[in-house]
Amino acid sequence: MSGQLLSIAKLPSFLAAARAGQAAGHQNMQQLIQLRWIAVAGQITTILVVAWGIGIKLPLVYMLEVLACLIAFNVASQLRWHEKWAVSNGELFLAILVDVASLTAQLYLSGGTSNPFVYLYLLQVILSAVLLEAWSTWTIVAIASACLAGLSVWSKPIALPLFHERGYFSLYIQGMLICFALNAALLVVFITRIMSNLRAGDAMLASMRQRAAEEEHIVRMGLLASGAAHELGTPLATLSVILGDWRRMPEFSKNPELLEEIGEMQAQLARCKSIVSGILLSAGEARGESSARTTINTFLDELVQEWCASRPVASFDYRNTIEDMPVVFDTAFKQMICNVLDNALEASPEWVRLEARCEDGAIKLLVSDSGPGFAPDILEQFGKPYNSSKGKPGRGLGLFLTVNVARTLGGTVEAGNRPEGGAAVLLSLPLTAIAVEEE
Structure with a gap:
């Protein structure tokens, strides 16, 4: 296979x-x-x-x-x-x-x-x-x-x-x-x-x-991620059962502080299960459940709300000027945007901006931050695997996957530095890749 x-x-x-x-x-x-x-x-x-x-x-x-x-x-x-x-x-x-x-x-x-x-x-x-x-x-x-x-x-x-x-x-x-x-x-x-x-x-x-070679690399990572997700499914399910049993035990049910901690653990466990499900969907398993029909503004608003709720961002500036339209998206498209937002948050925890607009038959998503910006050597190799300024093994795959997902959908990813400081990444995706004609 x-x-x-x-x-x-x-x-x-x-x-x-x-x-x-x-x-x-x-x-x-x-x-x-x-x-x-x-x-x-x-x-x-x-x-x-x-x-x-x-x-x-x-x-x-x-x-x-x-x-x-x-x-x-x-x-x-x-x-x-x-x-x-x-x-x-x-x-x-x-x-x-x-x-x-x-x-x-x-x-x-x-x-x-x-x-x-x-x-x-x-x-x-x-x-x-x-x-x-x-x-x-x-x-x-x-x-x-x-x-x-x-x-x-x-x-x-x-x-x-x-x-x-x-x-x-x-x-x-x-x-x-x-x-x-x-x-x-x-x-x-x-x-x-x-x-x-x-x-x-x-x-x-x-x-x-x-x-x-890059696409083969992506497929291999997808196979590895899919296998890891399958392996994680069983221990996560076991932890979910154990936490449910703990919540019903008298020692925990009578202690509000412990119940609150158990609730937080269950919430984080649910997030881990959601991530595992997303990996399996992006790898091509249960693909029928991966694609979802919605509108572009609903999709972006829910994505921003979910991202802000699960990330410790101090100030998030979200601007959307797109006229609403029906679209179909899957977890790969969602993860592509989240990868760019996560990188911006890591470089600039105090402020991140997402601007959404529609130009020349394409959706433009501009993610900006107030961090140190991209180094010249990083910009020259932008989108290449393991091209990261963090100096840690295995880093730099997020943007690599983002560039390849966008390319698969017929779009592009451009990166640069803002004149006032910080980095900016522009995602461009043709409307034909996700738009749905109304019947």
Whole structure:
């Protein structure tokens, strides 16, 4: 059962990690589409300059047909990848393969290996090495090599003016220089973008792994707390019976002071049983009894009343400006708020404030105190387990659980220090997470 719970806890993070990988693949496909548009513009410019500027005869009809096919493929790619996000290695491989085929066709029609732009094959090979799996990259290398070898055998060279001139006056040398500059510029721009996409994807995956580890930690604590709650149930029930028997015994019933102490013990025992029941409910047991339908103001008013009655707070400032609405909450949501209030009380026993308001479709709960505030290193690691300024083992789990409960409900927890002194923690929870539509 514990293994199943751990697997369920990891599932949202694994799905988010998969989405991160899909986003990186989609961005890389967009880079290939942009590069293809640059290739189209470059081919049009080159054909115009060579055919009409230099006066070299080219099979323009066939070259324009190849160019039209490349444009049609890129338009189709743009439309497809605008809607679809998941990009596989095979789809990236096909896209680069089309680019290699288009380049081969244009080179075949414009001089083959005597064309200085034959070195653009290197651009496709390098992009495949960055974007594709190993087998796909080696396949592109083999295909590009075969295409180059085929061009050297079957293509017809084009007579270039000043072909045999040396130095910069040779059109072939000029074409090679342009090809080198173009290759270098495109590689710098697009490899930089692609690596940025990959780094962003890796960072997101690392964040998702950290989140999965935290959620696994929570599940383990929930299992431990659930087991401890079960174990405590029997001794608490025994104590309840003993105290009930004591209250009926003549030695105690005739002594008002002892009866008062027994009553106080029973009240504290009832609170312990309530805490144990809350642990079991939060751990997922008797879940049907955990959720309760009420209104937001009733829930907050009862929570504040119960919290103040059981905590030694000197001054509690409660302000609620939320327009009342029906909601559903469970003990995890209640415990999340109490954790923040307890931390504020521990730092500032003389004054704690709770402000409740509704903004931008979310409930905002701001808990403030007049204590020393958060240290900078605590704020940097806010929400991490065992991140506490108290310096005691096992501390710092309250806010860790609060952050993760809020995140599970689609909300956020922010912490900071007040300008006038003290700490402030803002709980934000979307109304959709707890609101109930009236029938």
